[in-house]
Amino acid sequence: MTTPDTTPDLKNQQPPEENGAWRTLLSCTWKTPLGLMGISITTISITLLIIGTFAHMVGLIHNHYAAIFTFMVLPAGMLIGLLIIPLACFMRRKGWFGKTLTAEQLTINLSDSKHRKTIILFLVLTVINITLLGVVSYEGYHFTDSPYFCGVVCHEVMDPEYTAYQRSPHAKVSCVECHIGPGANWYVQAKLSGLRQVKAVFDGDFSRPIPAPVEHLRPARDTCEQCHWPEKFHGKKVKSYVSFSNRNQTEPYVQDIALHIGGRNPVTDSFEGIHWHVSNDIKVEYQPLDKKRTQIGKIKVTKSSGVTEEYTIDGAEESTQEWRTMDCIDCHNRPTHVYDDLEERVDFGLLSKKINPEIDGIREDSITVLKKEYTTRNDASEQIVETLLALQAKRHGNDFVAENEESLIASGSFLLETYLNNVWPAMSVTWGTYREHLGHRYADEGFGCFRCHDEEHSTEFGKVISQDCAMCHDEPE
Ligand code: HEC
Ligand code: HEC
Ligand code: HEC
Ligand code: HEC
Ligand code: HEC
Structure with a gap:
């Protein structure tokens, strides 16, 4: 110029x-x-x-x-x-x-x-x-839109979800594919609520833990079904459950089940099995009794012919919760934010020998170490190995600990890693904070299939939702 x-x-x-x-x-x-x-x-x-x-x-x-x-x-x-x-x-x-x-x-x-x-x-x-x-x-x-932005920019708040996500089957699916999905409308909504969340984080004004279920999660039809579609399911899936007991740390108890994943029966052309609830032929709706959806009131099934069936249970009339169409999330509520079950994780340690199963009492002590409350993740990092050594010293004496120090430290390190993958005291996330609905292991706490399959929800004709084991799984041949 x-x-x-x-x-x-x-x-x-x-x-x-x-x-x-x-x-x-x-x-x-x-x-x-x-x-x-x-x-x-x-x-x-x-x-x-x-x-x-x-x-x-x-x-x-x-x-x-x-x-x-x-x-x-x-x-x-x-x-x-x-x-x-x-x-x-x-x-x-x-x-x-x-x-x-x-x-x-x-x-x-x-x-x-x-x-x-x-x-x-x-x-x-x-x-x-x-x-x-x-x-x-x-x-x-x-x-x-990147998982990094979602997970790390609000580090403290999203750390549990981000950590769990990184070791899940969906670690390469970005957060927005499940939390926003395609389309400008949801995108704008998400960014607006994102701004509110950023403000909440700055004000320190958010719930710890972040409440589940996510109330306005986009219906799975628009997210999960971009990659998985119900018509594709077929056959059975065999799962093995391996567990130990405090008395027997070396020989695993193995239980195999074959889950009836479901799919279209080539003979009758009807959809059967576990994914029946989300097949094109069927619409299952329900009205929960609480915000957490751990208790279910009325259930309505609509078949493709238009015939409907309604199941109900005592107390269902009073519910003021919104009706919900059942989708993937009602069973797969933890597809990617997967937290471990404490004992299952210890048993995995024993099975993989990351915890030395030859050391007497180590299963019980490991569970004690993980159940103990630590004020912060840093405290846990400093104390977990020490705590295990101390418990073992009490059990077997200091000489034993000195002799087996290397092995005990390795076991302790595995416990620490497990702890860091599951517990965030600052966010009040601990063992069992987020339970999954697959199966019925946590039925007592209101999670899983038995919320409906309890033989108590019934139609006016007295038909109930079955709890017959063989309907969902059998022993693999
Ligand atoms: C495979 C799909 C999927 C992906 C990918 C995913 N999420 Fe989620 N997320 C879910 C589902 C489903 C829920 C709802 C759980 C419920 O309602 O109980 C959820 C819940 C949450 C919650 C609420 C707290 C909780 O644990 O229930 C937060 C926060 C969250 N996700 C953050 C993230 C972040 C951050 C990422 C990326 C790093 C991410 N999500 C990636 C499916 C996904
Ligand atoms: C962008 C694509 C994509 C989306 C969206 C997606 N998934 Fe997946 N999902 C995958 C892939 C790929 C795998 C296989 C991962 C593997 O085998 O390691 C998978 C695996 C799974 C599995 C099997 C996990 C296992 O332990 O074997 C389940 C269950 C599942 N997804 C459920 C869901 C649900 C529920 C949603 C919606 C909340 C969802 N997915 C959204 C791509 C996706
Ligand atoms: C009624 C509960 C229920 C609903 C609803 C449901 N699933 Fe599943 N799904 C299961 C169970 C139970 C399994 C087997 C358990 C396991 O893999 O741990 C399974 C297995 C899967 C698998 C692994 C299949 C395999 O062959 O390995 C995928 C993928 C999956 N579901 C995706 C979905 C998607 C996507 C939806 C929504 C369209 C959905 N599911 C709806 C209960 C359900
Ligand atoms: C919201 C309620 C609800 C939940 C939760 C639920 N179901 Fe169901 N399920 C039903 C209803 C209703 C039927 C139909 C009962 C009938 O017609 O006899 C059904 C039927 C079934 C059937 C038989 C389908 C066929 O072939 O006709 C299977 C298998 C099944 N459920 C498995 C599961 C599994 C596994 C879970 C947990 C992962 C689960 N259900 C969770 C409501 C539910
Ligand atoms: C409504 C469907 C359904 C019914 C009915 C059902 N189960 Fe299951 N069960 C499941 C599913 C789904 C899983 C797998 C959960 C997972 O993915 O880990 C499972 C897992 C199991 C397991 C291994 C995991 C655990 O919880 O320890 C056992 C054992 C089991 N079932 C026993 C039974 C018995 C016994 C009955 C009959 C009283 C029964 N189930 C009825 C759906 C059902």
Whole structure:
């Protein structure tokens, strides 16, 4: 552009002729501290932004803090800088021109080639800026959708969910595919509620633990069924349950069951088995008695023929909860935020020899160690191995612990890892905070299939929902 040929001594200057006023205005911007600051912020932000965005797009940078900086801090810097520059001119206009500046001097004269060139330059720069912001917003928008953003930016709050997610079968499915799904409408809703959540986090005003079930989770039809579809299920799935007891830590008790996953019967063409509830032929609706959906009142089944059947139980009339159409989440409520069962995890340790099963009493002591309350995750990290050693010393004496130190420390480390995957005192998340509905292991606490399959919910004709073991699983051949 033009080089500043005006002297800094502006106050005594003659009234600027022709386009001098414009030139003075533009060229002096950088001579004021504020203007200089605006220009520097803009230049630095834009330069870093271009380098940063490019590096992210070609995959040179994988660091997510760099992404937060590039996509959130730098665009803000660029915009603020761009706003400061005209502000600086505006604030200094009196200082530069005194009373000599008149409105006529600041008119834009398109027949003046200098004005035309400046305007073209201005337009070109504006287009470049807008393009740059566009690219950055696009990349930034993807970034705010990434599991990293969801899980780590609100670190303390989402740490349990993020940790559990990372070791689940869905670790490569991003949070938004289940929590938002496709479509602009849900996207906007999610971002708005996201903003409210960010505010809640800043105010420290959120529930610990985050309550489950998620009240307004998008229906699974639009999320899970993008990847899994009910018509595809077939056959049986064999599952083995391996457990030990405090008295027998070395020989596992193994129980195999073959789950009737379900699918379309090729002979009758009707859908049967466990996924019957979500097949195209059927709609199962229910009205819970509580917010946690651990007790279920009325249940309504609608067949494709339009025939309906309603089951009810004592006390169902009083429920004010919303009706809900049963979908994947009513059984697979923990498809990705999978927390362990304490004893099952200890038994896995014994089976895999990560806990040494040869050491007497180690199963019982391991359970004690994990059940113990630690104030923070840091305290647990410091105390878990020590606690195990202390319990063993009490049981077998210090000499035994000294002899088996290596093995005990290895077992303790496994327990610590298990603890860190499951317990967050700051979020009040501990063993059993989040239970799953598959099966009936936690039926006493109101989780699982037996919420309905209790032989107590009945139709007006006395038909009940069966608890016949063989309907859901049998012993594999
Ligand atoms: C495979 C699908 C899926 C993915 C991927 C997923 N979630 Fe979830 N999430 C769920 C379901 C289903 C629930 C509801 C559980 C319920 O209602 O009991 C849930 C619940 C939650 C909750 C409520 C607390 C809880 O544990 O019930 C939070 C917070 C959460 N998810 C965060 C995340 C974050 C952060 C990510 C990404 C790192 C993520 N989710 C990825 C399916 C998913
Ligand atoms: C973006 C695709 C995608 C979405 C969305 C998705 N899943 Fe999956 N899901 C997968 C893949 C891929 C696997 C297989 C992982 C493996 O075998 O390791 C899987 C595995 C599973 C399994 C078997 C897990 C196991 O232990 O073997 C279940 C159950 C499941 N998903 C349920 C759900 C539910 C419920 C939802 C919705 C809340 C959902 N999925 C959403 C892709 C998806
Ligand atoms: C009535 C409860 C129930 C509903 C509703 C349900 N499932 Fe399942 N699903 C199960 C059970 C039980 C299993 C087997 C248990 C296991 O794998 O641990 C299973 C297994 C699966 C598997 C693994 C299948 C295999 O062959 O390994 C997938 C994938 C799955 N379900 C996805 C879904 C999806 C998607 C939906 C929603 C369209 C859904 N389920 C609805 C209960 C249900
Ligand atoms: C919200 C209530 C509800 C829940 C929870 C529920 N079911 Fe059902 N289920 C029903 C109803 C209602 C029927 C139909 C009963 C009938 O017609 O006799 C049924 C039928 C079935 C059938 C027979 C389907 C066929 O082939 O006709 C199986 C198998 C089954 N359920 C398995 C499960 C399993 C496994 C779970 C837990 C993972 C579960 N159900 C959880 C309500 C429920
Ligand atoms: C409504 C369906 C249903 C009925 C009825 C049912 N089960 Fe199950 N059961 C399941 C499912 C689903 C699982 C697997 C849970 C999982 O994925 O880990 C299971 C798992 C089990 C397990 C191994 C895990 C555990 O809980 O220890 C045993 C044992 C078991 N069932 C026994 C029985 C017996 C005995 C009966 C009959 C009184 C019965 N079940 C009736 C659905 C059912």
